[in-house]
Amino acid sequence: MADITLTAKANPPFQPLDLREISPDNFAGKTPEQIASLPIWIGNHPSTLGAVFDVKGETSATPQDLTITIEGGLPNSRRIGAKMTAGKIIINGQTGIYAGAEMKNGQIIVNGDAGEWAGLAMKGGSIEITGNAGNFLGAAYRGARSGMKGGIIVVKGNAGSEAAAWMSGGLIKISGDAGLMPGIHMTGGSILIGGNCPGRVGASMTGGKIAVVGKTDDLLAGFQIEEIKDKAKIENDKIPGPFYAFSGDNAEAGTGKLFIHKEKNPHLAGYEAFL
Amino acid sequence: MTPQNIIIKNGTVFDPVNRIDGEVMDIAVSNGKIVERVNESSAIVIDASGKVVLAGGVDIHSHIAGPKVNMGRILRPEDHYRNLKPKTAVKRSGVGTSCPSTFTTGYDYSEMGYTTVFEPANPPLKMLHVIDELNDTPMLDKACYPLFGNNWHVMEYLKDNRHDELAAYVAWMLKSVKGYAVKLVNPGGVENWKWGGETTPLDEPVKHFDVTPRQIIQGMCNAVKRLNLPHQMHIHANMLGTPGNYETALETLDSVRQIAGANDGKPVIHLTHVQFNIYGGTNWMNLSSGAEHLAKYINNHNHASIDIGQIVFSDTTTMTADGPFEFKLQGMTGARWINGDIEAETGCGIVPIHYKKSNYVHAIMWITGLEASLMIDDPWKVCMTTDHPNGGYFTTYPRVMAWLMSKKARQKLTNKVNKRARSKTALESLDREYTFSEVLISTRAGTARLLGLKNKGHLGVGADADIAIHDLDFRKIDPSTTPRKFRKAMQKAVYTIKDGEIVVKDGEVVKSVPGRIYWADAKVSDDLARTVETDLRQKFQDYYTVQMSNYIIAEKHIVNSTPVRVNAEV
Numbered sequence: 001m002a003d004i005t006l007t008a009k010a011n012p013p014f015q016p017l018d019l020r021e022i023s024p025d026n027f028a029g030k031t032p033e034q035i036a037s038l039p040i041w042i043g044n045h046p047s048t049l050g051a052v053f054d055v056k057g058e059t060s061a062t063p064q065d066l067t068i069t070i071e072g073g074l075p076n077s078r079r080i081g082a083k084m085t086a087g088k089i090i091i092n093g094q095t096g097i098y099a100g101a102e103m104k105n106g107q108i109i110v111n112g113d114a115g116e117w118a119g120l121a122m123k124g125g126s127i128e129i130t131g132n133a134g135n136f137l138g139a140a141y142r143g144a145r146s147g148m149k150g151g152i153i154v155v156k157g158n159a160g161s162e163a164a165a166w167m168s169g170g171l172i173k174i175s176g177d178a179g180l181m182p183g184i185h186m187t188g189g190s191i192l193i194g195g196n197c198p199g200r201v202g203a204s205m206t207g208g209k210i211a212v213v214g215k216t217d218d219l220l221a222g223f224q225i226e227e228i229k230d231k232a233k234i235e236n237d238k239i240p241g242p243f244y245a246f247s248g249d250n251a252e253a254g255t256g257k258l259f260i261h262k263e264k265n266p267h268l269a270g271y272e273a274f275l
Numbered sequence: 276m277t278p279q280n281i282i283i284k285n286g287t288v289f290d291p292v293n294r295i296d297g298e299v300m301d302i303a304v305s306n307g308k309i310v311e312r313v314n315e316s317s318a319i320v321i322d323a324s325g326k327v328v329l330a331g332g333v334d335i336h337s338h339i340a341g342p343k344v345n346m347g348r349i350l351r352p353e354d355h356y357r358n359l360k361p362k363t364a365v366k367r368s369g370v371g372t373s374c375p376s377t378f379t380t381g382y383d384y385s386e387m388g389y390t391t392v393f394e395p396a397n398p399p400l401k402m403l404h405v406i407d408e409l410n411d412t413p414m415l416d417k418a419c420y421p422l423f424g425n426n427w428h429v430m431e432y433l434k435d436n437r438h439d440e441l442a443a444y445v446a447w448m449l450k451s452v453k454g455y456a457v458k459l460v461n462p463g464g465v466e467n468w469k470w471g472g473e474t475t476p477l478d479e480p481v482k483h484f485d486v487t488p489r490q491i492i493q494g495m496c497n498a499v500k501r502l503n504l505p506h507q508m509h510i511h512a513n514m515l516g517t518p519g520n521y522e523t524a525l526e527t528l529d530s531v532r533q534i535a536g537a538n539d540g541k542p543v544i545h546l547t548h549v550q551f552n553i554y555g556g557t558n559w560m561n562l563s564s565g566a567e568h569l570a571k572y573i574n575n576h577n578h579a580s581i582d583i584g585q586i587v588f589s590d591t592t593t594m595t596a597d598g599p600f601e602f603k604l605q606g607m608t609g610a611r612w613i614n615g616d617i618e619a620e621t622g623c624g625i626v627p628i629h630y631k632k633s634n635y636v637h638a639i640m641w642i643t644g645l646e647a648s649l650m651i652d653d654p655w656k657v658c659m660t661t662d663h664p665n666g667g668y669f670t671t672y673p674r675v676m677a678w679l680m681s682k683k684a685r686q687k688l689t690n691k692v693n694k695r696a697r698s699k700t701a702l703e704s705l706d707r708e709y710t711f712s713e714v715l716i717s718t719r720a721g722t723a724r725l726l727g728l729k730n731k732g733h734l735g736v737g738a739d740a741d742i743a744i745h746d747l748d749f750r751k752i753d754p755s756t757t758p759r760k761f762r763k764a765m766q767k768a769v770y771t772i773k774d775g776e777i778v779v780k781d782g783e784v785v786k787s788v789p790g791r792i793y794w795a796d797a798k799v800s801d802d803l804a805r806t807v808e809t810d811l812r813q814k815f816q817d818y819y820t821v822q823m824s825n826y827i828i829a830e831k832h833i834v835n836s837t838p839v840r841v842n843a844e845v
Contacts, residue, residue, distance in 0.1 A: 141352070141356050143352040
């Protein structure tokens with residue numbers, strides 16, 4: 001195992017920082033000096049990693065054994081760990097948008113908040129966010145019709161709106177609350193929302209599973225109640241219920257499954273008449 | 276800066292116009308033209324041994340600029356996400372594949388060895404936008420074809436049988452908005468649809484105008500012929516994208532046969548992206564290829580030329596002035612849609628599409644395009660296009676070339692397409708493989724001839740020095756058996772020379788040049804011009820939201836304006 005630490009310098013630039021070079025795939029086999037000279041963009045100006053970070057430690061020959069630790073929050077950073085295929089990135093602090101975009105394998109741990117589009121269209125690997133995640137967690141890019149295909153995203157805090165848009169596989173676990181429209185257009189995969197969700201869960205979903213353990217204010221008209229279940233099975237976890245089990249979204253002739261906690265949502269009791 | 280003299284030594288030259296087929300020879304360039312010889316001591320010497328030297332590519336039909344391309348850009352952010360091109364010392368940054376930014380369009384074409392690209396469908400009212408974008412599309416010579424197929428003035432002149440005035444109006448229009456050729460898109464059909472009607476076959480009158488699509492086609496074809504325009508009428512036929520529409524396509528071609536004259540002289544009609552227009556079957560479930568019917572017709576007649584509009588399995592954007600077709604398409608695919616209505620002139624629609632091998636209809640489309648290319652014997656009548664971006668991006672041209680040149684490449688993909696589609700096709704029985712010269716005819720020599728560009732598409736003395744050099748050694752690469760290597764070689768030019776300047780080296784742009792914009796200036800008699808202008812002044816008052824004086828685009832707006840002057844017969 002090899003560790004390399006990037007420590008953000010004091011007074012970092014305020015412009016967007018394109019840090020797509022930060023991934024074990026790019027760092028493997030390079031010396032700290034070589035890493036410091038990797039190209040980045042600060043706003044519209046090309047620069048090097050060394051301009052923003054102090055690079056210390058040593059790297060391994062292969063990305064599998066490499067752990068990159070980033071010290072210091074950079075809310076204006078972009079694309080850390082994008083397209084990574086192996087290894088581990090630990091971010092101690094806040095990170096910006098597109099963290100782990102299109103990653104294929106490996107692990108990203110954010111000890112802090114993540115910005116919008118964390119895990120954009122990811123294919124595999126895992127992302128753990130101890131703080132809050134922004135909007136479009138694990139979603140498709142704007143306009144694209146394929147989102148997250150595999151892998152796991154775990155958020156300990158809250159997530160923003162449109163989490164898992166166009167998701168077709170993998171798992172997203174949000175311990176806190178989710179924003180509007182989690183799982184919009186999803187065709188497969190699973191979402192577990194531990195907290196509350198203001199509504200429109202699973203809009204236009206045609207497949208996959210969503211479980212809401214907390215309260216949701218409204219339910220879209222495209223969902224029909226199927227049964228009341230004691231437990232909801234999300235991947236390998238059995239979540240204790242009871243849950244209202246819905247299927248939908250009928251607006252799209254969908255066969256997605258939606259589990260809404262029964263006791264936290266007494267306003268949905270009217271659906272029981274249709275059982 | 277004056278372009279320097281260049282001498283390209285020992286290249287394997289292919290030039291179908293001058294019947295040079297793989298001869299090792301030198302090409303000399305001076306002052307932007309190809310010349311007999313130059314003084315070697317003062318010239319840049321390019322060693323092209325083991326490489327092919329070709330005329331720069333000429334694309335007859337590629338949607339690269341204008342309001343609909345721009346709406347495509349707005350509609351498809353995910354398209355920009357795919358192809359990020361950072362700026363270099365000479366290049367500006369850009370993005371996009373199916374609707375790339377203007378600069379990227381120019382660079383990508385040039386890096387592929389293309390030097391001339393014509394933008395084929397522009398609402399005259401929005402032409403200033405088109406010109407602005409073409410000004411910003413570097414590396415290429417360009418021109419655009421304004422739309423006339425659903426133009427109110429055209430239909431009114433035809434209704435009143437005023438054919439001289441119609442021709443003069445077309446001349447006025449091309450001159451005013453700086454168009455090069457006449458384009459008809461679903462003549463009459465778009466206008467009919469705008470009034471709530473259906474898109475029509477050839478003999479149903481257009482609502483409120485009482486002329487039929489057939490009359491529009493014949494009238495416009497006649498007008499183009501009498502104006503002596505450099506390019507014949509360029510038509511996107513009625514009933515596009517409808518099962519069984521090959522009959523309409525053939526009727527369209529046949530409706531103007533008389534106009535060509537008894538000896539079937541110069542072509543008078545160019546049927547564009549025929550792949551979308553030659554389906555058999557009666558519905559989408561039993562859709563089939565009607566390529567053999569078209570091929571039979573084209574093989575027996577000389578008044579028509581076509582381009583293919585081959586589809587490539589990819590995620591792309593359809594954009595056309597055929598509003599009703601796009602309306603149907605968004606209904607079928609459920610994809611998002613932009614519709615545009617250009618007052619008194621035309622319509623427009625944009626819908627993203629993902630062509631999939633597993634899809635029966637898409638597989639038939641792919642097969643239809645290739646069948647048409649292979650069944651028509653004379654390559655001078657067939658231009659290779661993908662109708663960028665409707666069938667696929669222009670950057671996939673080398674792939675299409677490889678399919679044409681290699682049965683192996685076709686077979687490899689045929690094995691992967693929808694099985695039911697495969698069982699219904701004659702593609703696997705077609706053994707023809709294009710020769711390299713035939714590919715060059717359908718990508719540059721033939722297209723240049725059809726566009727009336729005498730100085731392009733060949734390497735004879737006096738031609739524009741638009742040259743592409745590709746790393747293709749036919750002693751080592753046989754396109755038939757190693758199509759992938761051929762494709763790679765055609766994807767990036769080793770050198771592209773534009774007007775005598777080296778603009779691409781080793782597949783990278785090294786110099787940015789603006790390129791010209793061609794437009795047709797047809798001289799009609801003064802009396803007729805005055806009559807039409809008086810007419811139009813009234814019609815602009817009646818029909819348009821703009822004044823006539825604001826409609827006309829001044830030549831000063833155009834970078835390297837290059838009028839092509841012709842004398843009309845009216």
